[in-house]
Amino acid sequence: MPKESKGVRLDHISKIYTDPKTGKDFYAVHDVSLDIAPGSFVTLLGPSGCGKTTTLRMVAGFESPDEGEIYLGGQPINELTPNKRDTAMVFQSYALFPHYNVFDNVAYGLKLRKVPKAEIEQRVRTILDLVEMGGMESRMTNQLSGGQQQRVALARALVIKPDVLLMDEPLSNLDAKLRVEMRTAIKEIQNRIGITTVYVTHDQEEAMAVSDRIAVMDGGVIQQIGRPRDLYQRPENLFVATFIGRTNVLDAKLECAGGKGTLTFTDGHAVQLDNIDPEAASQAVKVSVRPEEFVIQRDATAPGVSATVDDSVFLGLNTHYFVHLDSGEKVEIVMESEIENSVPKGTAIKLAVKTHKINVFTADGARTLTVNENRLEGVV
Numbered sequence: 001m002p003k004e005s006k007g008v009r010l011d012h013i014s015k016i017y018t019d020p021k022t023g024k025d026f027y028a029v030h031d032v033s034l035d036i037a038p039g040s041f042v043t044l045l046g047p048s049g050c051g052k053t054t055t056l057r058m059v060a061g062f063e064s065p066d067e068g069e070i071y072l073g074g075q076p077i078n079e080l081t082p083n084k085r086d087t088a089m090v091f092q093s094y095a096l097f098p099h100y101n102v103f104d105n106v107a108y109g110l111k112l113r114k115v116p117k118a119e120i121e122q123r124v125r126t127i128l129d130l131v132e133m134g135g136m137e138s139r140m141t142n143q144l145s146g147g148q149q150q151r152v153a154l155a156r157a158l159v160i161k162p163d164v165l166l167m168d169e170p171l172s173n174l175d176a177k178l179r180v181e182m183r184t185a186i187k188e189i190q191n192r193i194g195i196t197t198v199y200v201t202h203d204q205e206e207a208m209a210v211s212d213r214i215a216v217m218d219g220g221v222i223q224q225i226g227r228p229r230d231l232y233q234r235p236e237n238l239f240v241a242t243f244i245g246r247t248n249v250l251d252a253k254l255e256c257a258g259g260k261g262t263l264t265f266t267d268g269h270a271v272q273l274d275n276i277d278p279e280a281a282s283q284a285v286k287v288s289v290r291p292e293e294f295v296i297q298r299d300a301t302a303p304g305v306s307a308t309v310d311d312s313v314f315l316g317l318n319t320h321y322f323v324h325l326d327s328g329e330k331v332e333i334v335m336e337s338e339i340e341n342s343v344p345k346g347t348a349i350k351l352a353v354k355t356h357k358i359n360v361f362t363a364d365g366a367r368t369l370t371v372n373e374n375r376l377e378g379v380v
Contacts, residue, residue: 001010004038005195005196006038006072006074006196007034007036007038007196008034008035009034009071010032010055010059010066010068010070011070012025012031012032012069013032013065013067013068013069013070013308014030014031014065014066014067014068015029015051015055015063015065015066015191015220022072026338028053028220030051030218030219031056031221032068032217033222034222036074037196037368039196040196040197040212040213040358041211041213042197042198042212042215043199043200043201044199044215045200045207045217045244046216046243047243050217050218050219051219051221052217053168056166056168056200057168060087060177061077061082062088062247064078064360072086072164075077079211079308086162086163087162087166088156088158088162088164088165088166089152089165089166089167089168090154090157091153092170093173094149094153094173096152096153096156101138101139102128102137102138102141103128105152106124106128106155107120107124110124123159124137125137126221127158130158130193133148133151133152141177142330146175147182148175150171151186154170154186158189164195164197165197167186167198167200170204171183171206172201172203175189179223190210204244205306207228208232211228212227214231218240223236224236224237232244232246233356234338234368235359236368237364237365237367237368238361241359245290246290246332247288248290248331248332249286249287250266250289250325250331251265251266251287251329252264252265252266254280254283254303255282256282258272258278259276259278261273262281263280263287265325266325267305267306267325267327269304269305269306270353271353272355273355273370275356275370276370278370278371280369284363284367285360285361285363288358290357291333292333292334292335293353293358294353294354295319295354296333297350297352298343298349300348300350301350303350304351304353306326306349308347308349309345309346309347309350310322310345311321314342317337318337319334319342320332323351331351336346343359358370
């Protein structure tokens with residue numbers, strides 16, 4: 001099992017590249033600061049090109065920051081080569097040796113470190129049991145499934161007892177069912193051994209399933225850091241709101257007074273909010289409402305936002321309704337399925353909104369106007 005885990009701290013790190021076409025420098029990663037507690041599981045999440053893998057490679061030592069400092073266990077490591085950092089990387093491509101069997105793949109790092117043969121035998125068999133690959137020591141890698149190959153790659157990283165485990169899109173080559181199975185296995189193993197883990201993915205569901213905290217990146221910058229639940233329920237800007245889970249983005253007007261606000265949708269329906277930034281001014285805004293936070297009311301005379309059902313998709317437990325508002329804005333709604341009582345296409349409805357779940361942003365989406373504090377819970 002690994003030694004006591006160490007934390008990782010990124011202190012205002014940046015990475016600058018030169019665009020080969022224009023010859024101009026640009027920031028692939030810009031002024032990133034992040035504290036990763038010992039034993040925690042932190043994911044760098046974002047779209048392709050956001051800087052997440054470059055950040056991970058700087059922690060591993062494969063890239064050097066042009067600005068800032070990286071610390072492992074409180075010690076600066078910028079000047080250390082990858083083999084001196086006491087980290088281990090699991091790659092997207094597995095990076096297994098095809099001419100080695102499972103045992104020799106896992107034992108490779110231990111042999112480089114000149115660990116005694118008897119200890120190698122014990123450590124390899126122990127770690128293979130941990131990743132549920134015991135009994136497959138003699139198999140060649142081409143005889144393994146994708147999930148089994150990833151388990152071997154994970155075992156090879158863990159067997160050297162690193163302070164920090166780094167994982168770069170480790171599940172992207174697996175099919176959907178196997179990804180779910182493997183992300184569960186990875187989290188269970190990480191919980192069991194308590195190793196500090198930094199994980200990179202573009203898959204929001206994967207990130208939310210495995211992480212203690214998530215750092216959402218875009219344009220080389222961390223947009224928000226927090227627990228999965230916090231990012232989903234209280235995103236700090238519109239990018240995070242739309243990248244984490246599905247959401248509906250609507251135009252509205254906000255009238256403010258002392259931390260309370262009146263939010264008026266384009267059809268004139270207004271709701272009262274008690275969780276608005278006290279310093280916010282009245283303004284045009286963008287509103288984010290998750291699909292599950294709308295309630296369909298069949299009574300077209302009921303209070304709410306006027307809409308018409310365009311289509312519905314039955315997905316077992318839930319039914320997804322696609323509707324348009326009188327303003328023309330499109331909205332997706334997710335409700336628990338009522339097989340004998342679904343809402344037909346073309347039905348005029350009113351949409352009630354769970355006001356405590358609404359997120360309000362500036363018109364450019366750059367920042368939230370919603371504050372995190374105790375709020376009234378209601379549906380209006």
